[in-house]
Amino acid sequence: MKLIAAQLKSDAAAAFNALYPDANVKEEDILVNETKPEFKGDYTIVLFPFVKSLRLNPAALGEAIGNHLVQNHDNYTHHETVAGFLNLSINDASWAHYLNQFNLDLSLKANAGTSKKIMVEYSSPNTNKPLHLGHLRNNFLGVAVANILAEAGNQVGKTCVVNDRGVHICKSMIAWQKFGNGATPESTGTKGDHFVGEYYVKFNDAYKAEVAALVADGKTTEQAEQEAPIMKATQQMLVDWEAGKPEVMELWRTMNSWVYKGFDATYKAIGSSFDKTYYESNTYLLGKDLVEEGLQKGVFYQKEDGSVWIDLTADGLDEKLVRRRDGTSVYITQDIGLAVEKQKEFNLDESIYVVGDEQNYHFKVLKLICQKLGIPGADGIFHLSYGMVELPSGKMKSREGTVVDADDLVAEMIRLAGEQTEAAGKTEGFSESELQELYETIGVGALKFYLLRVDPKKKMIFDPKESIDLHGFTATFIQYAHARICSLLARTEYVKNEIVIHTDHLLEPEKQLLIQQEQYPGILAQAAMEYNPSALCNYTFKLAQQFNTFFEQCSIVRAESEEKKLLRQVLADHTAKIIRHSMNLLGIKVPNKM
RNA sequence: GGUUCCGUAGCUCAGUUGGAUAGAGCAACAGCCUUCUAAGCUGUGGGUCAUUGGUUCGAAUCCAAUCGGGAUCACCA
Numbered sequence: 001m002k003l004i005a006a007q008l009k010s011d012a013a014a015a016f017n018a019l020y021p022d023a024n025v026k027e028e029d030i031l032v033n034e035t036k037p038e039f040k041g042d043y044t045i046v047l048f049p050f051v052k053s054l055r056l057n058p059a060a061l062g063e064a065i066g067n068h069l070v071q072n073h074d075n076y077t078h079h080e081t082v083a084g085f086l087n088l089s090i091n092d093a094s095w096a097h098y099l100n101q102f103n104l105d106l107s108l109k110a111n112a113g114t115s116k117k118i119m120v121e122y123s124s125p126n127t128n129k130p131l132h133l134g135h136l137r138n139n140f141l142g143v144a145v146a147n148i149l150a151e152a153g154n155q156v157g158k159t160c161v162v163n164d165r166g167v168h169i170c171k172s173m174i175a176w177q178k179f180g181n182g183a184t185p186e187s188t189g190t191k192g193d194h195f196v197g198e199y200y201v202k203f204n205d206a207y208k209a210e211v212a213a214l215v216a217d218g219k220t221t222e223q224a225e226q227e228a229p230i231m232k233a234t235q236q237m238l239v240d241w242e243a244g245k246p247e248v249m250e251l252w253r254t255m256n257s258w259v260y261k262g263f264d265a266t267y268k269a270i271g272s273s274f275d276k277t278y279y280e281s282n283t284y285l286l287g288k289d290l291v292e293e294g295l296q297k298g299v300f301y302q303k304e305d306g307s308v309w310i311d312l313t314a315d316g317l318d319e320k321l322v323r324r325r326d327g328t329s330v331y332i333t334q335d336i337g338l339a340v341e342k343q344k345e346f347n348l349d350e351s352i353y354v355v356g357d358e359q360n361y362h363f364k365v366l367k368l369i370c371q372k373l374g375i376p377g378a379d380g381i382f383h384l385s386y387g388m389v390e391l392p393s394g395k396m397k398s399r400e401g402t403v404v405d406a407d408d409l410v411a412e413m414i415r416l417a418g419e420q421t422e423a424a425g426k427t428e429g430f431s432e433s434e435l436q437e438l439y440e441t442i443g444v445g446a447l448k449f450y451l452l453r454v455d456p457k458k459k460m461i462f463d464p465k466e467s468i469d470l471h472g473f474t475a476t477f478i479q480y481a482h483a484r485i486c487s488l489l490a491r492t493e494y495v496k497n498e499i500v501i502h503t504d505h506l507l508e509p510e511k512q513l514l515i516q517q518e519q520y521p522g523i524l525a526q527a528a529m530e531y532n533p534s535a536l537c538n539y540t541f542k543l544a545q546q547f548n549t550f551f552e553q554c555s556i557v558r559a560e561s562e563e564k565k566l567l568r569q570v571l572a573d574h575t576a577k578i579i580r581h582s583m584n585l586l587g588i589k590v591p592n593k594m
Numbered sequence: 595g596g597u598u599c600c601g602u603a604g605c606u607c608a609g610u611u612g613g614a615u616a617g618a619g620c621a622a623c624a625g626c627c628u629u630c631u632a633a634g635c636u637g638u639g640g641g642u643c644a645u646u647g648g649u650u651c652g653a654a655u656c657c658a659a660u661c662g663g664g665a666u667c668a669c670c671a
Contacts, residue, residue, distance in 0.1 A: 028611095036614065046613055048651075058651095084651090085614060126671090166671070280671090307669065316597075317667090324669045331671050360598070361666050387599090388665085424633065442633090454607065458600080459664075465620095466606065470633055472619040473607080480633050488630050526610080538608060541618085548634060557630045594633080 003518055004090055004098055005032050007075070008043055015068040020054055034515055040080055041087030042515060048084050058084035092506050095514055099570055104520075104577055115153045119346055120146040120384075122354035123272060126163045127259040128172045129197035131266050131406035133396065133462060134356070137389050137451045139272045140587060142354045144452055144533035145384065147585040152528035157346065160274040161338070164256055165281040170237040172196050173251055174230060175203035185258050191407065193262030196255055206230050269410050270444065271587050276345075278338065284329075286337025290373060291323045299372045310369055320365050335366050336373070343377040350380040352531070357385040357457070384531050387459030389451070404462070414443035416468045426594060438591055442476055445588040449475035452586055453537040473541055478579055479590050481544040484551065485576040486592040492556050494569045509550040513571050516546045520578050524585075533586055540582045547575045 002010075009027045016025035029049065035041035045065070047058045054061060062081025069076045069088065078089035122142025125131055131139075142158065150156040163169075176183075176199045185195040207230050214224035225231070240248040267273065291308055294300035300308050300322060308323035322333050342351060353363060363383035370378035388395070396403045418439040421427060427435055450467045454460040470476035506514070519539065527535040550571065559565035583590050 031611085031613080033610095033613085039614080044614090048613060051651075083614060163671075168671085305669095318596090321669055326669080328669085330669070334671090356665095357599075358665055362671095364598095385599095392605090420633075426631080426633080458607090461606065463606070463620095469620070472633095474619085474633090476633055477619095480631080484631055484634085491630060534608090538618090545618085549636095551630080552626095552635050555630065593631085 003521065004075075004094060005043055005518060005522075008032055008045070008088065008090075011069060011073055011076075012045055012065065015065050015072070016050065019064055019068055023050065023054060025050070034519075035087045037512075039082060039085075039087050040078070040089065042090045042511065043088050045086040045088070046084070047081070047086055051084070062086040095506060095511070098514070098518065099567070099574070102517075102570075102574055104581055115155065116349035117347065118146075118149055118154050118350040118352060119157045119159055119342060119348050120149070120352045120354060121159045121161060122146075123160045123274075124163065124355065125160075125263060126168060127193075127196070127256050128168050128200045130191075130193040130262065133389050133404040133406065133409060136270065136406050136409070136447070137386060137460075138354055138356070139267075139270055140448050140451050141384070141386055141456055141533065143272055143587045144536075144585060145352070145354065145531050147587065148524070148528050148533060148536070149531075151585055152525065154350075157275045158273065159276045159278065159342075161278045161280065161283070163280050165241065165252075165284060167234060167238050168200070169252070169256075170234045170241065171203040172200040173248075173255055174234045174237055175199040175206065176255065177251070178206070178230070185261070191262045191265065192258030192260070193266070194405075194407070195262070196259050203230065203234075266407055266410075270406070270448075278341075280334070283338050283341065284334050286341055287333040287335070288323075288329055288337070290336055290340065291329070291333060294322070294369075294373055297373070299369075310372070312365065312368060315368055317361075317365060317368070320369075322369070332362065332366060332369070335362075336369055336375070339366070339370055339377070339381065340375055343375065348377050348380055350382060351377060352382045352384050354384045354386065357387055357459075359383070360385055382531075384456065386456040389460055389462050392461060392463050404464075410444060410447065413447045413468065414439050417443035417446065417470070420470055421594070429593075438594060441589040441591050442470065442479065442594065445475035445479060445583075445590075446470060448586065448588050449478075449537060452533045453541075455534050456532060475583070475588050478540055478544040478583065479588075480594060481547050481551075482576050482579045482583075482590045483592060483594040485547070485572045485579075488551075488556060488572055489569060489576075492565070492569060494573065496570075496573070507554060509546075509553045510567065510571060513543075513546050513550045513575065516543050517571075517574055517578060520582070524582070536582050536586055540579060540586075543575060543578060547572070 009030045009032055012030050012032075013025050013027045016023050016030075031046040031049070033044045033046065035044045047061050047065075050056075051058050051061060056064075059081055062079070062084070066079030066081060066086055066088065070079055075091050075094040076088050077091045080087045120142055123135065123139050125135060146156050146158050176196075179202050180199065183195075185192040188195065190198070207228055210228040210230055211221070211224040214227060215221055219227065237248055241252060291300060294310070295302065295308065300310050302308050305325045306327070307321060307325045309319050309321055311319050313319065320332065321330055322336075323329055339351065342348065355363065360383065363381070363385070367378065367381045367383075370381060390396070391402060391404070393402065418435070421435075421439065421442065430438065447467065450462075451460075453473065520543075523535055523539040527533060550568075554568055556565055556568045556572070559568060580590055
C-alpha cells in the first residue's frame with residue numbers, strides 16, 4: 001500500500017513530465033511538506049526548484065501542475081498556489097481508504113530499507129564501580145538503536161565489552177584486602193557493584209593520605225605518588241594477575257562476581273540485555289599477531305627502540321603507537337583484535353560502537369588501521385558517538401562526588417512517579433503489585449525519554465528538577481494519551497470491523513491527526529538511517545499532542561453519526577498502536593490505565 | 595598550537611537534501627472539569643538564529659573569517 005504523501009510525489013512527477021516533457025522530473029526531486037495550518041490544503045509541493053529550469057513564474061507553474069493533478073486524479077480536490085508553494089487538498093475518500101488499509105507492520109515492511117547483519121556494542125562498564133548517569137544514556141541509546149535497526153529490516157545483535165581487568169580493578173581489590181576484614185555484599189547488605197565501588201573509593205582515600213604523609217616527609221609530589229605503598233602493592237597485584245597467581249585470580253573472580261550480580265540487577269531494571277558479552281580479560285591479548293602482520297605488510301613500522309607505530313599523517317591524523325617498546329600491546333591494538341574476532345564470529349556488515357564522543361579520535365584511528373590492514377568488515381565500523389551528559393552545575397566529577405548513580409536515579413524516579421500518582425489521586429482500582437508496576441513504567445519511562453529525546457550527537461544537560469517533571473515533552477505525556485485511548489475504546493465499545501468508513505467531511509483535528517499518523521513509517525526510516533532515536537521521541541510526542549487536541553474537540557460518545565463515531569475510534573486506535581510501537585522501540589513501556 | 599564538534603526564546607531542546615510569518619516543552623500570565631482520564635486543552639507575552647561578510651529567487655541551514663565554549667592530540671583505558 002502506498003502512503004498518500006508518497007502517492008502525491010509520484011503523481012506530481014508524472015504531472016511535471018506530462019506538461020513539460022523536457023523537464024525529466026523524478027519522484028525524489030519533489031519536496032512534499034505538510035501544509036501550514038494557516039493555509040488551505042493538506043500537503044504542499046515546493047515549486048521553486050523547478051521555476052528556473054522551466055522558465056515559468058511560480059504562480060503559473062503551480063496553476064498548471066495543480067490543475068493537472070485535480071483534473072486527472074480523484075484524490076486531489078483543490079489546489080492553491082501561494083508564493084511558490086502549491087497547496088493540495090486530499091479528498092476524504094482517499095483518507096478513508098488509507099484508514100481501511102492501515103496495517104502498521106505491512107507499511108513498515110514496505111518502508112524497510114536494508115537487511116544487513118549488524119552488531120551494536122554498548123554499555124561498556126568497568127568492574128570497579130557501579131553504573132552512572134552517563135552509562136544510562138549509553139544503554140538507552142544502544143537498546144533503542146538496536147531495536148530501530150531491527151525494525152528497519154536488519155538482523156541485529158547486541159553486545160557488551162566488560163572492562164574487568166587492569167590497574168583500576170586491582171585498586172578495589174587491594175583496598176578490600178587491606179580494609180575489608182572479610183566483608184561481603186551479603187554480610188553488609190550492599191548491592192555488589194556498590195560494595196566494590198566503596199573499596200575503590202577507599203583506595204583513593206588511603207592513597208591520598210599516603211601521598212600526603214610522604215610529601216610531609218619531604219618527598220616531591222611526583223615521588224610520593226610513585227612510592228606510596230598502596231600504589232606499589234596495586235602494581236604488583238596487576239603483575240601477579242597477569243602471571244595468573246592463584247590467590248589473586250580467586251580474589252579477582254570473587255569480587256567481579258559481586259559486581260556482575262549488581263550489574264544484572266541494574267540491567268534488569270533498565271531493560272538492557274546482550275546477546276554476547278566480551279570480557280577484556282579474555283580479549284586484552286588479542287591483536288598481537290596483527291602487529292606482526294602489519295609490519296610485514298608495511299602498514300606499521302618499527303622505531304629504533306623497538307616500539308611499533310602507524311603513520312596516519314597522510315590521513316590528517318598523527319602517528320599512533322600500536323605496540324610498546326616492551327612488547328606489550330596498547331588499547332587500540334586490543335580493539336583491532338576484538339574487531340577481527342567479532343568479524344570471524346558474526347560476519348557483520350556493520351559493527352556499531354555506542355561510545356562517548358571523547359573517543360571520536362580513537363575510533364577514527366581504529367577504523368583507518370583496520371582498513372589499512374585489510375580486515376574484513378573494516379568499512380562497516382561505525383562509531384555511534386554521543387555527547388556527554390552534564391549537570392546544570394557542569395560536568396560530573398567523581399572527585400567532587402557529583403556523579404549521579406544509575407541505581408539511585410532509577411529508584412528516585414520510581415519513587416517520584418509513585419508520589420505524583422498518589423498526589424493526583426489516580427491509584428483507585430489498582431492492586432499493590434499493579435501500582436508498583438505502574439510506578440516503574442512511569443518512572444523508568446520518564447528517565448529513558450528524557451535521555452533519548454535529545455539528538456545523540458549533542459551533549460546534553462541533565463537537570464534533576466526537569467527530569468522528574470511528568471508534564472509536557474515527556475514519556476508520561478505520551479503514556480497518558482495512550483491510557484486515555486485504551487479506556488476510551490473500552491468505554492465506547494469499540495469493535496473493529498470491516499465496514500467501509502464513510503467520512504462526511506473530515507474536521508480539522510481529525511485530518512491533522514491522520515496526516516500525523518501517516519508520517520510514522522517515514523520517521524522510523526529516518527531514525528534508522530540516522531541512528532537517531534530522538535526523531536521517534538519528537539514524532540511520538542507530536543502525535544500524542546495532536547491526539548489530545550482531537551480528543552478535546554471530537555467527542556466519540558457524542559459523535560454526530562455512527563460513521564463519525566467509528567472513524568474517531570479508528571483514529572484513536574491507530575494513535576495507540578503507533579504510540580505502543582514507537583515507545584516499544586525506544587524501550588519504554590506504555591500502561592493501559594494510569 | 596594541530597584536529598574536531600558546538601553557539602536558536604529566561605531555561606532545556608526541535609528545525610529534513612537551503613523554502614511560507616523560525617517552532618515545542620518548562621517557567622510567567624489569563625481562561626477551560628454537572629459532558630469519553632485536567633499527568634489534559636485553549637490563549638498571551640517572550641528571538642540581532644554568536645558576529646561580520648559571501649553564494650542566490652530565497653540562508654538558522656552552504657562557504658569564509660572573527661568571537662565564545664567543549665572534546666581530543668599519552669609507551670592510560
